[in-house]
Amino acid sequence: MAGKDAYSFKPGGSLKFKGGESPVLAGKKKKKTKSSTSKDVARRSEYAEDAPGSSSKGKEREEPDQVDDAALAQRSSGPAKTAAERKFEEVRLKRMAERVAREAKMSHKEKVDKFNRDLENQTEHYDLPKVGPG
Template sequence: MPSSDYTTAVGGGLKLKGSGIDKKKKKKKPKPTESPAESSKPSSDIAKPPTPGDDGVKSPSHTPGRALSPDIAEQSIKEGGGRRKTEAERRHDETRRKRLEERMKRDGVKTHKEKVEELNKYLSGLSEHHDMPKIGPG
């Protein structure tokens, strides 16, 4: 291959039509330098105000952004009487309970054998149109 085929190639990014706006590079701000007195103190010894839900217990994993480990948080919820439900959650649970009671009154408590017998009785009453077709030999 002759090298003259590639002599007209221009390096750099692609130029697109209609992109008249050039992005300017942002300048990085210099990091503030600490005085020698401040740098000798570790940042963990600085007293922080307690955050809500932080019972002074650090998570064993020391993950940032999480005041408590999931196990400790779950235990504190159980000790505190559980999670408080909202009004909508309480209404939903109440209507669900009422519907369940209504269904139990209407249907009663059936054993598995009774349910199977009822299903077989229903299926035997259906027309042949609903029967499963035989596929294959036999």
């Protein structure tokens, strides 16, 4: 019966981390605040200079509506893509459009009818012929 006594002890409670206080008892960790770098400060001051009502710099900027779609798509896609990546994306979009157009031609009822016709035409190779007496 010594084996039974070895497994009779059941410790309770949650696991403890080594060292220091438990984060539950100490409270939540404080979030670190980002320090503003000199680049951020320069951008903010530049933006303030280009604010509406400023002189000729505001007129030189393009209106957001005048930006062409290709440039916008290139900027929003992240880093510049290589020629192969652009070609791959074009072919993928073209194939997807073709597939959607092909699937949109048939209604659900037509798809079910076609599926049933195909099943009727298949050979029933899973049916085993009866062998032997009986």
